[in-house]
Amino acid sequence: MSTTTTPxxxxxGKRNGPAQRRAPxxxxxxxLGRQNAAGWLFSTPFLxxxxxxxxxxxxxxxxxxxxxxxxxxxxxxxxxxxIGLENYTKLFEDxxxxxxxxxxxxxxxxxxxxxxxxxxxxxVLLNNGIDRARTFFRVGFYAPVVTSIVAVAVVWRFVxxxxxxxxxxxxxxxxxxxxxxxxxxxxxxPSLIAMAVWRNLxxxxxxxxxxxxxxxxxxxxxxxxxxxxxxQELRRITVPLLxxxxxxxxxxxxxxxxxxxxxxxxxxxxxxxxxxxxxxxHMYREGFNFFHMGYASAMAxxxxxxIMAVTVLQLRLLKDNTS
Amino acid sequence: MHRTARTVSAAxxxxxxxxxxxxxxxxxxxAADAEQTLTVWAMGAEGEKLGAVAAEYTKANPxxxxxVTPIGWDVAHQKLVSAAAAGTLPDVMQMGSTxxxxxxxxxxLEPVDTKTFDKKDFFPAxxxxxxxxxxxYGVPWYVDTRVLYYRTDLARKAGVGKPPATFAELxxxxxxxxxxxxxxxxxxxxxxxxxxxxxxxxxxxSAGGExxxxxxxxxVNSPAAVGAFEQYGAFFDKGxxxxxxxxxxxxxxxxxxxxxxMFFSGPWIRTLIDEQYPDLKGKWAVxxxxxxxxxxxxxxxxxxxISKDSEHKAAAKEFVAHLTSAQxxxxxxxRTHDLPANLAAWSSGELAEDPGMKVxxxxxxxxxxxxxxxxxxxxxxxxxxxxxSVTQGKASGREAAGKAQAGVEDLVSR
Numbered sequence: 198m199s200t201t202t203t204p205x206x207x208x209x210g211k212r213n214g215p216a217q218r219r220a221p222x223x224x225x226x227x228x229l230g231r232q233n234a235a236g237w238l239f240s241t242p243f244l245x246x247x248x249x250x251x252x253x254x255x256x257x258x259x260x261x262x263x264x265x266x267x268x269x270x271x272x273x274x275x276x277x278x279x280i281g282l283e284n285y286t287k288l289f290e291d292x293x294x295x296x297x298x299x300x301x302x303x304x305x306x307x308x309x310x311x312x313x314x315x316x317x318x319x320x321v322l323l324n325n326g327i328d329r330a331r332t333f334f335r336v337g338f339y340a341p342v343v344t345s346i347v348a349v350a351v352v353w354r355f356v357x358x359x360x361x362x363x364x365x366x367x368x369x370x371x372x373x374x375x376x377x378x379x380x381x382x383x384x385x386x387p388s389l390i391a392m393a394v395w396r397n398l399x400x401x402x403x404x405x406x407x408x409x410x411x412x413x414x415x416x417x418x419x420x421x422x423x424x425x426x427x428x429q430e431l432r433r434i435t436v437p438l439l440x441x442x443x444x445x446x447x448x449x450x451x452x453x454x455x456x457x458x459x460x461x462x463x464x465x466x467x468x469x470x471x472x473x474x475x476x477x478x479h480m481y482r483e484g485f486n487f488f489h490m491g492y493a494s495a496m497a498x499x500x501x502x503x504i505m506a507v508t509v510l511q512l513r514l515l516k517d518n519t520s
Numbered sequence: 521m522h523r524t525a526r527t528v529s530a531a532x533x534x535x536x537x538x539x540x541x542x543x544x545x546x547x548x549x550x551a552a553d554a555e556q557t558l559t560v561w562a563m564g565a566e567g568e569k570l571g572a573v574a575a576e577y578t579k580a581n582p583x584x585x586x587x588v589t590p591i592g593w594d595v596a597h598q599k600l601v602s603a604a605a606a607g608t609l610p611d612v613m614q615m616g617s618t619x620x621x622x623x624x625x626x627x628x629l630e631p632v633d634t635k636t637f638d639k640k641d642f643f644p645a646x647x648x649x650x651x652x653x654x655x656x657y658g659v660p661w662y663v664d665t666r667v668l669y670y671r672t673d674l675a676r677k678a679g680v681g682k683p684p685a686t687f688a689e690l691x692x693x694x695x696x697x698x699x700x701x702x703x704x705x706x707x708x709x710x711x712x713x714x715x716x717x718x719x720x721x722x723x724x725x726s727a728g729g730e731x732x733x734x735x736x737x738x739x740v741n742s743p744a745a746v747g748a749f750e751q752y753g754a755f756f757d758k759g760x761x762x763x764x765x766x767x768x769x770x771x772x773x774x775x776x777x778x779x780x781x782m783f784f785s786g787p788w789i790r791t792l793i794d795e796q797y798p799d800l801k802g803k804w805a806v807x808x809x810x811x812x813x814x815x816x817x818x819x820x821x822x823x824x825x826i827s828k829d830s831e832h833k834a835a836a837k838e839f840v841a842h843l844t845s846a847q848x849x850x851x852x853x854x855r856t857h858d859l860p861a862n863l864a865a866w867s868s869g870e871l872a873e874d875p876g877m878k879v880x881x882x883x884x885x886x887x888x889x890x891x892x893x894x895x896x897x898x899x900x901x902x903x904x905x906x907x908x909s910v911t912q913g914k915a916s917g918r919e920a921a922g923k924a925q926a927g928v929e930d931l932v933s934r
Contacts, residue, residue, distance in 0.1 A: 268894060271605040272626050354766060380764030466767050468713050470908060485598060487898050488622075 262494035270490070277491065284495035294496065296471055297479040300386065304475065305454045305507075308390045312450050313443065315394060316401025321435065323402070324409045335406070339399035346396075350463035353392050354379075379465050382472040389460045389473055396460075397453065401446045408442030409435065444515045448508055455504050476500050552834035557585045559610035560839075561600075564593045566614060566662075566822065569856050577842060584835050604628045609827040611836045615658055616822050617649035618900075621892040623825070624652035630826040630833060632656040636841060645819030645887040646861040652892045658823025659844050660861035662852065664786040665817045665887040666722055666809070667879055671781040673803040677701040683807030687723065687751050690782075690810045694760040697781045704779040706760035708771040709752065712908035717900045720907055721818035722784055723748040725888050728813035731903060731928060732891050738928035740903065741921040744813070749917030753910040763911055776800060784809070786820065787880055791857045806879045819887035821861060859884065895931045902927035 237244075262284055264270075264277040288294050323334055341349065356363045359377035368375035378388040412435065420434050436443075458477035461467050467474035467482075476496065484493030550556050562570045567590025574586035589610070591599055597619065603609045604626050615623065623629050634656055639647050642660045650658025668690075670683060678696040694706025710719035717731075724730070729745035732738060739745065755761040772789070774780035776797045793800055809817045824843060826836045842848055846864035853860050853871060859880060860866060871877050890896060906924035909915040915923070 268601075268622055269625055271601055272607075272628065358766065359764075377764050379766060464767070466714060468767070468908075469764070470712070470912065470914075486901075487895075488601070 258494045258497055261491050262498050264491045266489075266491035266494070268488040271488065280491070284492050285499070287492065288495055288499060293471060293474065293479055294476070297474045297476045300471075300473060301455060301457065301475045301477075303386060304390060304393070304457050305451055307387070308393055308454050308457075309447060309450050311390070312394045312397050312401055312454075313446050316398050316446065317405050317439070317443070319398065320402045320405030320409060321431065324406055335402075338402050341396045342399035344396075346459045346463055349392070349396060353464065357388055380469055382469050385465055385469060385473045389464060392464070393454065393457065393460050397450060401450060404442055404446045405439065408439045412438045440515070444512070447515065448511050451507060451511060452504055455500065455507065549831045549833050550835065552838055553583060554835075555583045556832050556835055557587055558612065558832055558835055558839055560586060560588045561591055561610045561613040562588060563591050563596045563614055563822075565856060566858070567591055573843070573848075573852070573855070577839065584839070586839060607829060609829065611830040611832045612824060612826055612839060614661065614822045615825045616820070617889050617892055618896050620650060620658055620823065620825075621652055621894040621896055624655070624657050624892070625894040628828050629657040630828045630830065632659055632826075633837065636837065637844070641846075641863060642844075642861050643819070643863065643884050643887070645884065645889045646821055646823075648889045649819070649821060649892065650823040650825070658825045659840050661822050661824045661844060662849075662856075662858035663819060663821035663861045663884055663887075664788070664859055665819050665880060665884045666718070666784045666786055667817065667883050668807045668809060669775065669783055669785055669789060669804060670807060671697075671775070671778060671803060672805050674701040674703060674778055674781045683805070684810045687726070687810045687812055691751075691754060691758075691760065694755065694782065695758070698760065701778075701781065703781045704774075705762055706782065707755060708774070708780040708783040709755055709761045709911075711756060711761065711763045711765060711911040712904070713765075713767055714904060715900070716904045716907045716911075718818060719784060720748070720752055720903070721888075722809040722816070723752050723812075725816035725818065726809055726812035726814055727751070730888075731899060732893065732932055736891075736893075736932055738925050738932055740906070740928050741918075741925035746918050746921045748812075749906070749910055749921050751917075752907065753913075753917055756911040757913065761911075763913075772796065775804070784817075787857060787859050790876060806876050808879055808883050814886065815883070817883050817887045819884065819889040821859070893932065899928050899931050902931070 261277070263279055263281060265280050265283075266274070266277040270277045319338055323331055323338075355361075357378040359365055359375060359380065362375065364378075365375035376384055378384045416434055416438070417430060420430050425433065456477050457475050458481065461473040461475055461478050462481070465473045467478050477500070480493050480496045480500070483489045483496065560570065560574065561567070567588065571588045571590070574588045578584060578586050600609070600613070600615075600619065600623070604623065609628055632650065637656075637659050643663055645665075646660030646663040647656075650656055650660060668683060670693075674697060675681070675693070678693070678699070678701040680693050680696055684690040684693045690707070696706075697703045698706045710716045724745060727744045727748040729742055729748050730739045731745075756763050771780045771783045771785075772792060775783065775793075790806070793804065809815045824840045826833055826840065830836055843852070844862055846860075846862050846867075849860035849862040849865035850869060850871065852858060853865065860871065866872060866877075866881055871881070890900070893899065903924050905927075906915075906920040909923075910917055910920045
C-alpha cells in the first residue's frame with residue numbers, strides 16, 4: 198500500500214519542497230533553544246539549591262507525614278512504616294493540638310488587626326503629623342524588627358516580671374499590684390500578642406509609608422480644595438488608595454502569625470497550662486524533642502493547608518472590595 | 521599552578537573529612553598505642569574544662585592527640601541526633617541518662633567492657649544511668665543528686681534548730697519560716713513547666729513511689745505515688761510555695777534575700793552561692809532529703825560512651841578508663857566541683873572531710889536514677905503536666921496521678 202504513490206501524494210511532496218527549502222527559517226527558534234539552554238545553565242545553581250533545600254524537604258515531609266517515622270528511623274530512614282492517614286486522624290484527637298490550633302487562631306484574630314491598624318496609624322502620623330525627628334521615629338519603630346528575639350525576650354521579661362518588672366514597679370508607685378502577666382492563663386497570650394505587635398509594627402509601618410508616598414499629591418490637593426478635613430482625607434483618600442498595601446500587609450502578617458513560634462518559645466515555653474502553646478511550638482516539640490517526625494510532618498501539612506486557605510480567603514475578600 | 525593547588529587542597533579536604541567521619545572504614549580499628557587523634561564531645565561546663573585535662577593526657581601519651589569539642593546543652597541533643605544519623609559521631613562523648621535510652625535504641629553506642637570497668641567502683645545510681653535493657657553502654661563520669669538547702673540564720677529566727685527529718689516536718693518548717701521569720705515563701709518547689717518532675721523526685725522516691733517500675737510498667741498511680749502528689753500539692757495549697765515562676769527562674773537570688781529560705785538542688789549550687797553571695801557564708805547549710813519510707817533523692821550526672829563506629833575504640837577505652845579512675849576523678853572535682861562517680865575518689869581531701877560533701881555522699885548512695893527509656897522525655901513531660909494540675913489546684917493528687925498513669929502506660933507500651 199505504501200509502495201504505490203499516488204500523484205496527489207507526489208504533488209504534495211513537491212509542494213512540500215519549498216517548505217523544506219525554507220528550513221533555515223527555523224533558525225531563530227533554534228537559536229532561541231540555544232538561548233534557553235544557556236538560561237537553564239545559568240539558573241542551574243539556583244535550581245540545584247532549590248531542589249535540594251526546598252523541593253526535596255517539601256516532598257520528603259509529605260511522604261514522612263504518611264509514615265510512623267520516629268527516633269529509630271533517624272539511622273534507618275527506610276524502615277519507617279507507611280501508615281496512611283493515621284497521623285492526620287490522630288491529630289484531630291490530640292487535645293494539645295486542638296488547643297494549639299485554638300491558641301494560634303486567637304493570636305491571629307487579635308494580633309493581625311491590631312498590628313495592621315497600629316502600623317497604619319504610625320505610618321500616617323510619621324508621614325503627615327511629625328516633621329521633626331521623623332527619621333528618628335522611623336528607626337525607633339523599625340528597630341524591634343531587626344533585633345534578635347533573644348535580646349527582645351530579656352527586655353520583655355524585665356518589663357513583665359511580676360516582682361521586679363517595669364510595669365510592676367510603675368504599678369507599685371501608683372499604689373496597684375501588677376498582675377503576673379506570663380504566669381496567668383488569661384493574660385499570658387495577650388502579653389505575647391503585645392510583644393508580637395511591638396516586634397512587627399515596624400514592618401507594617403514601612404509598607405504603609407511606601408504606600409502613602411505612592412499616593413499622588415494632586416489627589417490630596419484636590420480633596421483639600423474641595424474642603425476635606427484631615428479625617429475626611431484619611432477616610433476618603435488615604436485608606437481607599439492604600440487598599441493594595443493593606444491587603445499585602447494583612448496577608449503577610451497573618452501568615453507570620455499563623456506560624457508564630459518564637460514568642461511563646463522564648464517567653465513561656467507554651468505555658469502556663471498550655472495557654473500559649475501554638476501549632477508551631479507543638480510541632481517543634483513533637484518533632485525535635487520527642488522525634489515523632491511523621492506526626493510532626495502531618496502537623497506541618499495541616500498548618501500549611503490552613504495558611505493556604507486563610508490566604509486565599511483574604512485575597513478573595515479584600516480584592517473583591519477594591520473592584 | 522592554581523589548578524594543582526586547588527586539586528591538592530580538595531584532596532586534602534576529602535581525606536580530612538574521611539579521617540573525621542571514618543569513611544571507607546571496616547577494619548579492626550587502630551591499636552591503642554598507635555599514633556592517632558581521638559575526638560571527644562562534652563557539654564556545658566564539662567566541655568569547657570575537659571580541654572585542659574585532655575591536653576595533659578596528650579602530654580603523658582604523646583601518640584594520642586585528644587581533641588575536645590565543647591557543645592552547648594541547648595544544642596547538644598539535636599547535634600548528637602544529627603551526627604548519629606549522618607554517622608559522624610565522635611569517638612567518645614558525654615551522655616546523660618535521659619539520652620542514653622534513645623542512643624542505645626539508635627544502635628550507635630559501643631557496649632562497655634565490664635572486665636575493665638567494675639560496677640562496684642561506682643555509685644549504683646551512677647552505674648544505672650549507663651545501663652539500657654541490661655546492657656552497659658556508659659561508664660559513669662560524674663554524678664549529682666538533690667539535697668535540701670536551707671537558711672540556718674532564718675531557721676533560728678523561726679525557732680527551728682535542726683533540718684527536717686520527715687516531710688511533715690518539712691511542711692511545718694516552711695510554715696515556721698513564713699510565720700515567725702516573716703519570709704515571703706516557706707520553700708521553693710517548681711510549680712510547673714519543663715522538668716517540674718525533678719523537683720518532685722525527692723517526694724516520690726522517698727515515699728517509695730516510682731514513675732516506671734522495675735518491670736517497665738507505669739506506676740504513677742501507686743498509693744505511694746499518689747501520696748507524694750498530695751504532699752507536693754499541699755505546699756502550694758497552703759501558700760508555702762509560689763504557684764507561678766518565670767521560665768528559667770533561679771531561686772538563688774531569693775535565697776539570698778530570704779524570700780525563699782529552702783529549696784532542693786544539686787551540688788553546683790554550693791559553688792554558685794560562694795561565688796555570687798559570699799556574704800551568705802555561715803548562714804546556710806545543706807541537709808539530706810526528709811525521710812518518708814526512706815530518704816531518697818534523684819540521681820543525675822553524665823556517663824562517658826564510645827561510639828560504635830569509632831576507629832579508635834582501644835585508645836578511647838583507655839582515655840575513658842583514665843577519666844573515671846579515682847585519681848583523675850578527684851582532680852576533676854577540684855576543677856569543676858562535679859561529684860566523682862568513682863567511690864574511691866571520696867576517700868580523702870575535701871570530699872571526705874567537708875560536712876556538706878558528706879551530705880551529698882550519703883544522699884548519693886541511696887539516690888535513684890531515672891529509667892533509661894527512649895521515650896523518657898515524653899514520660900517526664902506527662903508527669904510535669906500532672907504536677908502542674910496539682911500545684912495550680914486544678915486536680916487532686918489522685919486525679920492527676922490517674923491521668924499521668926494513663927499517659928505513661930501508653931508511652932511505655934510502645
